[in-house]
Amino acid sequence: MSSVAQEALAPSIDLGVIRWIGFKTIVIREYGRIIRIWGQTIVPSAVTATLYFVIFGSLIGRRVGAMGGFDYMQYIAPGLIMMAVITNSYANVVSSFFGAKFGKHLEEMLVSPLPSWVIVSGYVAGGVLRGLLVGSSVTIVSLLFTHLHVQHALVIVAAVLLTSVTFSLGGFLNALFAKNFDQVNWIPTFVLTPLTYFGGVFYSVTLLPGWAQTLSYVNPILHMVNAFRYGFLGVSDVNVWVAFTLMIAAALALFVTAVMLMDRGSGIRE
């Protein structure tokens, strides 16, 4: 009997190995997708950031003057980087996972022995990867316009990772529930974009009237952007520890929800 036959009759199943190799495969596949369509995944955010720096930073920013003790361009740079990380982490997972669901090739993973938490982790890692790639490209663009001083490197890394994980999970949940491409776009258009623009990317919330400040503190993106800005500039409109607590709690809650929904087959199984 051939080796194939023997393997077919008495295989050993090492679930740990399957999970690890399976996770790496999802990440490699996601990376391949990001690079294959780089014109859609990486370039647009760099172009948008350049326009923001030219218009808001260079043209309008000169008249705005100092913000939080820094020149305007320097003040908005961390927010623009974070904005790119948020939108790209979210967009990567929502489009990739929904595309797999829509094209039915998600079934390749669903019939495999990979548990839900590995599939979720793989897609999230893909979202983080794109978030970091795009964040890096926007950082390079911002260095063409202003100087960035790193005050707290660990805070920067932790904030960007936690934010990216959180929004990747958000994208995953969106894709899980979406039944068509319209529903893929609803959350980014009607929720994510307003929250990002009101999340202190372009201004300090201290400029707002009291009620608007209070309302802003409910916006999770305000905490993420300010934690990240604190890493660069050493100033923040929010308590950084509170911001990190919120980010960790949000990431955990979203991860558990995503895995539970996957296990139940919500949106993916009949």
Added chain:
Amino acid sequence: MNSLSVRGLTKTYKNGVQALKGVDLDVEQGDFFALLGPNGAGKTTLIGIVTSLVNKTEGHASVFGHDIDRELEAAKACIGVVPQELNFNQFETPYTIVVNQAGFYGIPRPVARERAERYLKQLQLWDKRDKMSRGLSGGMKRRLMIARALMHEPRLLILDEPTAGVDIEIRRSMWDFLREINARGTTIILTTHYLEEAETLCRNIAIINGGLIVERDRMSSLLRRLNTETFVFNLRNSLSAAPKLEGYGTTTLVDDHTLEIEMAKEQNLNDVFAVLSALGIEVLSMRNKVNRLEEIFMRLVEGNANGRGGVGADSGALTAAAARRQGGHP
């Protein structure tokens, strides 16, 4: 140990459709097994539950002893599935698709690359390995799904209509390939609408209809039960109407030069020729009308739908068995 064991499996969809009504089924290790049934009979739902693409309503299923409720990952590690519908990323290359699929089953990348070459070559796709998959022909896409399902060398291979839309030459080469896989020890469950395919390849058979297994037997035993056969006679001269032949079954004039005659097993062809000759009908050539399994299948399915009929002398037993499984009366 059975490759697949299913007990009391039911599935009711949200829209109220009861696709499975309590299916019991065992498939032995190493078998080449046909699961047949008309469209909407429940075949794909049954496969979907076993491969975890569909949530079951009730019942149990295990793969090589791994219960899908308690050891789902281990059960799925044993299965390779070729679905009815295309379900690979059409924007990826065949090579990427099969290598990634191996990864989902924990096959290290260097091993996956070796296997990709082996299976893509065996299924005549190696030349197309770096082309975009959406550009492949229908037959190539089907073969790609077979190659993908084999990448982790599963113990149980489930093929849901694997040769649909594939030309006869490639279909026959796929049959040889599947026989080879089965000979190496892989259990194969095949659903197909080409009954000749099931008759040629499979040793055991189950027929599902209306969400129930209405027949489960060895292929040879089932075929033996058929007690009539239809022959097609090509005639030298044209006829305007089918002649009435005493003692024979249905006689049909297909066209003015082609006559079909249904015959019982115990009737011999010499007598038919004699009768036809006596009527002045000259036969140029003759052939069997359909493969035997198709005839049995139609009788079982139609008999089941109408609550009557069956297969030849055993039709009563078959219909009774089907009715018992449905909890009704024969």
